Amino acid sequence: MHSKRLSRQFKKSFGVTTPARVSVKNQSKLTESLSNFCAMIEEEYQRMEVEIAGANSNFDQSNRLFDAVVNSLGQGFLLFGTDLICLPFASKTCRDLLECHPPGKTISEVLKIPPEEVEFFVSWCRMLFDERIKFEDLAALGPSQFIHSDVRRVVQLEYKPCRGGDGKIWSIVMIATDKTSEFAARKEAEELEDHVKLIMNILRNKNRFRQFVAEMRRMIDELDRMSWNEDDFATSKRLLHTMKGLSSAFGLAKLKSSCHQAETVLCDLADRDSQIQHLKAVSISLQFEFDSLLESNREILGDIARPESKREIDTTVLYNFLHAIASASSKDEIARAYRHQILSISMRKLFADYDAYISDLAAQLGKKVEPIRFVGEDPSVVEEEIRPLLSTLPQLFANTLDHGIEPVEERLAAGKPPAGVIEVGFHQVKGTLRISIRDDGKGIDVTSLRKKFESEGQAKFAREASDQEIINKIFDHGVSTAKFISEVSGRGVGMSAVKDDVLKLGGEINVQSRVGIGTTITIELPMELPMNEKAAG
């Protein structure tokens, strides 16, 4: 526009459009024309200056707006090019989230990639620019979190491509987002859910929880009293293991992991002195942890958590008992009625209490299992009398779930239903109660156990023992078929602890197993069963 005006003026002044050859006849006219033209140029120049200033200010404004938008998002934005150096643009939040001002630094510097991994990281970046694989798919393989020096901060990283006119990626935008509060909120919600679950669990199994409290106190005391010979070491290991199982049964995640940790350290320590010191410290800290747990839940738990033994009894049971007393003809008969009606409880009911524990544990192991199936009789027992068995059950089930029941994929591949089956049967014969616990898992792999014994210098035994003798070894200290130690079992303590508890009751324990079919544990306990007495009376 303006240049057109200029050229019009030029034509008017000199009679031609191009100033190639201008013949001038009158000098004064030329001077006038030139000065007119100069004024015109001057005017044009000023006009353009104003326009440029206007455009500049527009540009500034949109730049400021862009900065404001980017900075107000509270996210760290940065761009890096094919040389992996950050371009001179980064949002202010980078200083907070990434703890540096990225421009000019390499992206691996900004993300604090450890020296031994830089090469790997750089190859990943190069592949991003190559796009041999789809950008999003490859970006998903890169670092997704920034390791902030404040460990509580959770900074998530995302990557987006910037493409040029030819469709090729010329730079990559990295977006850092602060997820700390979201993460904290989720964690808090999970903790709350766990807590609710715990309370529900306790309220549902009040009697069991009361026992648990008593058992835990007894075991913590016992730990404290250890005097340190080889037996004590094994016993402490077993105690910690059982406490872990019990805590886990009630969903006490913290207590469980404390026990697990204590157990790990104990196994790692080489000399006796440091083991003793460790255990003293453990018993004190467990005591403290346990007390504070009960204290913090006292309002809800009320009397349940009191150490003295208590038991809830249905009023109808009490009336029946009174009726029995009224019609009794001898003291013996009253004692029998007391034992039968007040103290005894159905075996199936006792075992069914472990369903929640079993399904929870299975979920932790990424497995599925159905509620316990019962077969055979349903004898009543006096709970007090088989308490050692009850406190060892979590260990037994943990072993079954960890080593017996396969993961869903494996079960399906073997043509089994996705959820494992645990079947419990009771049978009473002449003062003996037989409990059989059968699973449909993968069974005990005798071949791999043989190899294990061989590698442990028991070649003769490995060669000559029968399959059954090999299988029976699962009850020995230090034998585990697990390839790695899980939090659940697998330190070679589990089944030996179960056996110890059964022996304490004067019972026997046996195992039968077939690879691919499953394992059956049979426990026989000498027992005066209240039902038998009634039958006899």
Place this chain on the structure above:
Amino acid sequence: MITKDARILLVDDLNLIRRMLRQCLDEMGFKYIEDATDGNEAIFKLSKARSKGVPFDLLFLDWNMPNKTGIEVVEYCRASELFKDLPIIMVTAEAEKKNVLRALMNGANDYIVKPVSADILRAKLDHINEQLKKKVG
């Protein structure tokens, strides 16, 4: 180019995963699909098919297998004159990021995360075909 007539080898020690993949590929109309349960068997089958004149056109490869891991198979193929251009897709679990990346750097063409769906598989194959076209062009 990977067409519906492509010969495909699925390598995974778990029957379930092979079945899952096979079902997807069936749905997509592929006709020639074979199985191998570990790395050694895979290499054996690749060579055998090659010597019979009916080589495989695509390999789905699990990461974690007995005898030879997925990455060892990738390394073997890329070092061999016969299989250096064979398209390989790693089949992986969510948690194996680093291993997948290592396999990609060693020459695997792409990866898919279990469980596999036909849609994702289709997108992956399209992408590989594009890359193959570029290579030829």
